Amino acid sequence: MRTAGAGTGPDGMAGERPQLINVAYRLLGSVTEAEDAVQDAYTRWYRLPRSRQEEILSPGAWLTTVTSRICLDVLGSARARRERYVGAWLPEPLPDRTEWDHPGGAGTAGAEDPADQVVLDESVSMAFLVVLESMTPAERVAFVLHDVFRYPFTEIADVLDRTPAACKQLASSARRRVGAERAPAPATGRADVVRDVKEAWKSRNIAALVALLDPAAVMTADGGGMVGTVLRPVEGGARIAQYMVAIADKAPGLELLERSVNGVPGLVAHRDGVVLTVAAFDVCDGRVTRIWAVRNPEKLRPWVREG
DSSP states (O other), X not given: OOOOOOOSSHHHHHTTHHHHHHHHHHHHSOHHHHHHHHHHHHHHHHHSOHXXXXXOSOHHHHHHHHHHHHHHHHHHHHHHHHHSSSSOOOOOOOBOTTTSOOOOOSSSTTOOOGGGGSOOSGGGSHHHHHHHHTSOHHXXXXXXXXXXXXXXXXXXXXXXXXXHHHHHHHHHHHXXXXXXXXXXXXXXXXXXXXXXXXXXXXXXXXXXXXXXXXXXXXXEEEOTTXXXXXXXXXXXXXXXXXXXXXXXXXXXXXXXXXXXXXXXXXXXXXXXXXXXXXXXXXXETTEEEEEEEEOOGGGOTTOOOOO
16 A cells, blocks of 8 residues: 555654554544554554564555554444444544644653644544444445545555455445535635624524524534433524523533634633533535534543643
């Protein structure tokens, strides 16, 4: 599998880590699981006899293949785990590193938080990651590796243990799922709508919220059974507006901040410097069509307030 050239020394091998984290996060939708998959791949590399390492022409390509196979296995078992998950499961939201302060990783000099290494673009937007969740594990791997990272199907075939033609069909099927979703609103327009939602929420203005929400809007919340939240999606702009105002009434001292969530405008709710909720939005024609609210504390670890 293609990758930037790298030697087999510690520095060269470590240089592959950001690319591997980016691949794994898009495949798994979880920073923690992505980090575990990449660490597992490195462990397997260093367990190889030196003679075997020297036979591998591109260690980076080998690591990418192994990481992708590990992710494929994780995706296969994740479906069963998520059936036992309390409420809806959403991908882990990512902050913009220019706005938030991430604690550095421990154990190695200069180690960074995995979230800091993910390139924030449309392929990690919450809307995109949620669509990826609807795919089969094989579709997701084929689509992400080919359409996002531009790996050829001949190399993806090694990951999925299928023919290149079969991998092409998997990616095509996944592409149809993505194509069914409309194009996202421009960042500037989305930011204006999110800002208006924030102001309407602060003023408890149900009428203004209803006007900002599509009548068929859907809000999905992920508390993981660890914090209180709705277990099923809230459907309809009017119901969502009423729910949002009810939350505001029951949570004195809660403050909303406009922040980048997975590279696009979103809102972060905090109280006394502790982040409680990270909300991502999908916007179409000036109205919010989807809200994804992540409240599971385990998924909010990268969200540490600055200073």
